Amino acid sequence: MTNGNKTEQKNKLATKWLFTKNKSCSCTMPGVWRAVSFCDGCAVIFHSPLGCAHVATLMDLGAQYRIIGDHQNENMDAVPLISSNLREKDSIFGGVEKLRGCIAHVMKTWQPKCLLIATSCVAGVIGDDVEQEAEDAEAEYGIPVLCVPYGGFLGGEYSDGYFQTVRLIMDRFIQPQPKVPGRVLLFGDQMGPCGQYAREVKRLLAYFELDVKWQFPGYVPFAEWSELSTASLLIPLNYAGQTQGGLEKTAAAWAERFGMPSIRDVYPVGWQNTCTWLRKIAEFVKDEAKGEDVVRQEEERLKEYVKTILPVTQNKKAVLGIGRGPRWYNPAETLNTMQRMQMELSAVILYDKLTDEEKDTVIDAVEDWKKTAQLPDVPLIADGNYTDCLKQADVLLTTDELPGNPVKQFFIPMVPLAGTDGEFIVMRTIYRLLCRYGNKGGIAYA
Amino acid sequence: MHDNDFKTSCHHMSTCALTGASAFFDAIPGSFMLINGPLWCYFYAMKYVEDYDASALRRFHCTQPEGNALVYGTEKDLLAGLDFVKANFTPERVFLLNNCSVSLVGDDIAGIAAKAELPFPVYAADCGGIAGDFAEGYEIALLRVIAEVKKNAEAKRDLADVSEANSKNADEAKVSENLNLETIDCKPSVNLLGLSPTYFRGEEDIKEIRRILEMAGYHINAIPGGGSAWSEIMQLPQADLNLVLRDELALKAAKELQAKFGTPYLSVGMPYGIAGTLRWLDAINAVLPAKNREAIRQEAETVNARLQFRSSNMQSLWGPLWFDNILIAAPPSEAAGIAEAVRGEWADTGNLVIHFTQDTALRPQAATKICIAGKDDGAMKETFENWSGGLVMGSSLEASRLVRLKKPFVNCNIVLPAYHEIIATDSPLCGIRGAAHLFERIWNAKLSGCMDEVKSIR
Numbered sequence: 066m067t068n069g070n071k072t073e074q075k076n077k078l079a080t081k082w083l084f085t086k087n088k089s090c091s092c093t094m095p096g097v098w099r100a101v102s103f104c105d106g107c108a109v110i111f112h113s114p115l116g117c118a119h120v121a122t123l124m125d126l127g128a129q130y131r132i133i134g135d136h137q138n139e140n141m142d143a144v145p146l147i148s149s150n151l152r153e154k155d156s157i158f159g160g161v162e163k164l165r166g167c168i169a170h171v172m173k174t175w176q177p178k179c180l181l182i183a184t185s186c187v188a189g190v191i192g193d194d195v196e197q198e199a200e201d202a203e204a205e206y207g208i209p210v211l212c213v214p215y216g217g218f219l220g221g222e223y224s225d226g227y228f229q230t231v232r233l234i235m236d237r238f239i240q241p242q243p244k245v246p247g248r249v250l251l252f253g254d255q256m257g258p259c260g261q262y263a264r265e266v267k268r269l270l271a272y273f274e275l276d277v278k279w280q281f282p283g284y285v286p287f288a289e290w291s292e293l294s295t296a297s298l299l300i301p302l303n304y305a306g307q308t309q310g311g312l313e314k315t316a317a318a319w320a321e322r323f324g325m326p327s328i329r330d331v332y333p334v335g336w337q338n339t340c341t342w343l344r345k346i347a348e349f350v351k352d353e354a355k356g357e358d359v360v361r362q363e364e365e366r367l368k369e370y371v372k373t374i375l376p377v378t379q380n381k382k383a384v385l386g387i388g389r390g391p392r393w394y395n396p397a398e399t400l401n402t403m404q405r406m407q408m409e410l411s412a413v414i415l416y417d418k419l420t421d422e423e424k425d426t427v428i429d430a431v432e433d434w435k436k437t438a439q440l441p442d443v444p445l446i447a448d449g450n451y452t453d454c455l456k457q458a459d460v461l462l463t464t465d466e467l468p469g470n471p472v473k474q475f476f477i478p479m480v481p482l483a484g485t486d487g488e489f490i491v492m493r494t495i496y497r498l499l500c501r502y503g504n505k506g507g508i509a510y511a
Numbered sequence: 512m513h514d515n516d517f518k519t520s521c522h523h524m525s526t527c528a529l530t531g532a533s534a535f536f537d538a539i540p541g542s543f544m545l546i547n548g549p550l551w552c553y554f555y556a557m558k559y560v561e562d563y564d565a566s567a568l569r570r571f572h573c574t575q576p577e578g579n580a581l582v583y584g585t586e587k588d589l590l591a592g593l594d595f596v597k598a599n600f601t602p603e604r605v606f607l608l609n610n611c612s613v614s615l616v617g618d619d620i621a622g623i624a625a626k627a628e629l630p631f632p633v634y635a636a637d638c639g640g641i642a643g644d645f646a647e648g649y650e651i652a653l654l655r656v657i658a659e660v661k662k663n664a665e666a667k668r669d670l671a672d673v674s675e676a677n678s679k680n681a682d683e684a685k686v687s688e689n690l691n692l693e694t695i696d697c698k699p700s701v702n703l704l705g706l707s708p709t710y711f712r713g714e715e716d717i718k719e720i721r722r723i724l725e726m727a728g729y730h731i732n733a734i735p736g737g738g739s740a741w742s743e744i745m746q747l748p749q750a751d752l753n754l755v756l757r758d759e760l761a762l763k764a765a766k767e768l769q770a771k772f773g774t775p776y777l778s779v780g781m782p783y784g785i786a787g788t789l790r791w792l793d794a795i796n797a798v799l800p801a802k803n804r805e806a807i808r809q810e811a812e813t814v815n816a817r818l819q820f821r822s823s824n825m826q827s828l829w830g831p832l833w834f835d836n837i838l839i840a841a842p843p844s845e846a847a848g849i850a851e852a853v854r855g856e857w858a859d860t861g862n863l864v865i866h867f868t869q870d871t872a873l874r875p876q877a878a879t880k881i882c883i884a885g886k887d888d889g890a891m892k893e894t895f896e897n898w899s900g901g902l903v904m905g906s907s908l909e910a911s912r913l914v915r916l917k918k919p920f921v922n923c924n925i926v927l928p929a930y931h932e933i934i935a936t937d938s939p940l941c942g943i944r945g946a947a948h949l950f951e952r953i954w955n956a957k958l959s960g961c962m963d964e965v966k967s968i969r
Contacts, residue, residue, distance in 0.1 A: 090549075090550040090551065090554075091550075091551050092551045113640070114611050114639070114640025114643075115525070115527065115640065115644060116525075116526055116528070116529070116611075116640040117527070117640060119525065119526050119527065123928060126908060126911055126928060126930060127930065129911055129914075130907065130911075130930040130931060133931075139914075139915065140917075141915070142912075142915040142916060143915070151640075151641055152641050152642075152643065153641045156615050156641060174889050174892075185611075185612075186581070186611070186612035187612050187615065187641055189581075189612070190581055190615045190616075191615070217551075218551055219578040219581065219612075468568070
């Protein structure tokens with residue numbers, strides 16, 4: 066309706082989004098919710114305006130439909146999420162009464178076995194003593210009431226809320242105990258048990274007769290929390306990048322406290338890492354020959370697949386577009402995949418939305434890769450003049466959509482795709498994009 | 512304290528006031544929205560609007576204040592945000608929207624904006640989540656714009672007074688003015704209040720309502736929040752009547768317009784179904800007579816005959832359009848009208864349950880049972896848990912609940928979020944075209960349900 070108006074005339078930026086992510090860009094509350102969202106027996110209260118609960122619900126809804134779109138049959142129901150509905154008048158008189166009433170309402174309507182309370186930026190500014198309320202509620206109703214009083218975005222990011230919830234659960238409900246051989250605990254979310262990461266890890270672990278019993282947090286009923294430390298192996302669903310530092314740190318704390326071995330220094334994201342990870346698993350089960358055999362089998366699968374797509378992918382000109390900082394993205398994996406498909410990397414372009422510091426780090430990472438791959442002549446464009454190189458490209462592999470640009474675009478996934486199947490999915494999507502007949506516009510998602 | 516003070520996200524699906532205000536302002540061409548708040552809130556509001564308006568991507572920005580700004584004020588962030596807009600865009604105006612925590616800081620937003628010496632006007636509004644839900648944010652935005660309408664009208668009046676006193680040809684000027692009025696007055700004129708293209712098929716509904724009213728002989732003066740230009744909105748007082756399509760969005764604004772400019776209003780709701788649309792038009796006609804109502808009656812008759820014919824044919828093959836249960840989950844304006852249309856004009860059922868996602872005094876007779884989100888959470892939970900099959904008219908949220916509970920159902924989205932449907936055609940839900948569209952979708956829902964059952968048996 067409003068396309069083409071004057072507002073857009075002066076626009077010089079090419080990528081889809083205007084913002085940069087150099088400041089706090091998320092909120093702690095949805096992290097709290099996600100950490101228990103499928104833990105039967107729990108309920109979550111956001112001490113917040115109602116819109117905050119709506120955001121978390123939409124995130125969950127999006128995840129559910131993504132799972133359905135991936136032809137998976139999700140079989141869990143989310144636990145209740147209730148907003149205390151803070152309003153303007155509560156900013157004057159305080160929102161504690163409102164929270165107390167909300168807790169009573171939740172107890173009456175859902176009878177949870179464990180209650181979690183997350184606080185919003187509004188509650189943070191008002192200064193409500195929510196921890197005291199949680200303590201009082203615990204005494205009144207006789208159930209555990211955990212509180213994450215991080216004040217929405219004021220207390221950190223999504224991951225801070227998520228990992229603080231994990232720490233509270235660890236401290237309160239889990240004790241060291243004898244291990245059950247072969248029983249594995251997956252640690253982290255990555256779209257849950259139906260997500261590609263968890264499915265692929267389960268498939269790969271099955272080679273070694275390791276059985277995934279739980280995925281924690283988020284997907285274990287409250288009644289089973291106390292059994293979690295019976296697992297004999299902890300597998301964090303991690304990937305390289307600082308945002309996941311919390312997962313590694315929390316997994317390390319878990320492993321130490323409950324005496325549970327874990328595979329933490331490498332993750333099955335990208336083919337090289339997957340091979341190393343498989344060898345680590347083999348080391349754990351003390352069958353290194355088996356590990357080599359699995360790597361061979363998986364590599365064979367990859368080679369067989371690549372053979373089928375090479376007639377389309379070989380020598381195709383590809384440009385890599387990067388607008389995602391090193392905190393979220395390592396270009397080496399994408400570049401390796403391009404090489405496997407025998408595509409020709411014609412340029413790497415950096416978008417304006419990267420900060421100068423991010424640009425420097427990304428340039429270093431790309432230069433390192435060029436040295437290793439012995440491709441010193443690939444141009445790296447950071448001045449915005451990339452129109453010509455895109456005109457000549459068969460495909461743009463990009464972290465950001467370039468709206469209205471006729472080049473075929475592949476969106477580099479935000480959530481990493483794991484293992485051999487992850488490589489298949491990325492290659493299949495690029496292959497299908499290269500097969501595309503006619504200009505259909507838009508961007509292809511893996 | 513009442514139970515309905517609390518909002519359960521699994522039943523209550525209204526977005527926050529920041530989103531409602533953003534949706535309203537975005538619908539005024541040439542506007543830029545600067546959200547004074549964290550990226551999280553900005554992104555959520557912008558994304559909601561962007562789902563229907565792709566240009567929103569480049570018409571929204573945020574100040575991203577750090578935590579300290581909530582103690583010391585957001586002036587620095589705000590000025591940086593305004594500089595960004597100035598450097599990169601040439602908007603006709605900027606709407607500055609405070610998120611909920613920033614609105615508690617108490618910054619003098621207008622004063623700060625004045626310091627920035629901008630080449631465009633800036634209008635500020637406190638519309639964070641503590642102001643309420645989507646409807647309340649929309650209402651704040653509408654009232655904010657009405658305040659500008661009033662200022663504009665006063666400025667014009669002052670100018671006219673000066674001009675009249677100074678003009679030697681005052682009499683001629685008056686004649687000219689009267690002539691203009693006569694031209695406009697040849698059709699009764701209405702403003703449409705409470706419409707937004709961000710609703711499910713909202714843009715299509717706006718077009719259909721406009722089409723019906725124009726065909727009936729009304730002049731549409733302005734649709735604030737529904738696509739009207741700023742200059743058109745400034746002419747709001749010129750209408751003979753304000754029609755309130757959604758009370759929750761615009762009733763307060765209609766009362767304000769009546770108080771400020773003496774324009775009467777009629778709370779008329781949304782027109783659903785063919786008979787429902789005719790009743791809706793009759794209600795408007797009773798207050799402000801239409802000149803060509805017959806044209807709409809004839810169109811309604813033709814379309815109705817076609818639907819009856821199609822229905823008979825389909826019934827001879829597939830049996831009656833019967834559902835064991837019908838659940839309608841939507842805000843009051845949608846749910847009440849659609850419930851009457853579905854049960855009164857097309858489908859049969861022994862049990863029609865309405866889940867109103869906002870509190871309302873409406874009690875449609877078509878409903879067997881009515882639940883209100885926040886008030887009847889227990890009963891709403893039971894609706895899902897005891898569901899034995901039938902038609903669900905709501906959003907992807909109800910579909911999500913029933914999928915997770917492994918309950919059988921067929922569905923037809925009538926509100927957002929609609930994650931499991933693509934909307935690419937221009938069919939509305941309301942009015943006569945909307946009636947045919949809904950009729951078609953309900954029938955197709957039944958047929959796909961029958962086909963899915965057979966496929967799953969194999």
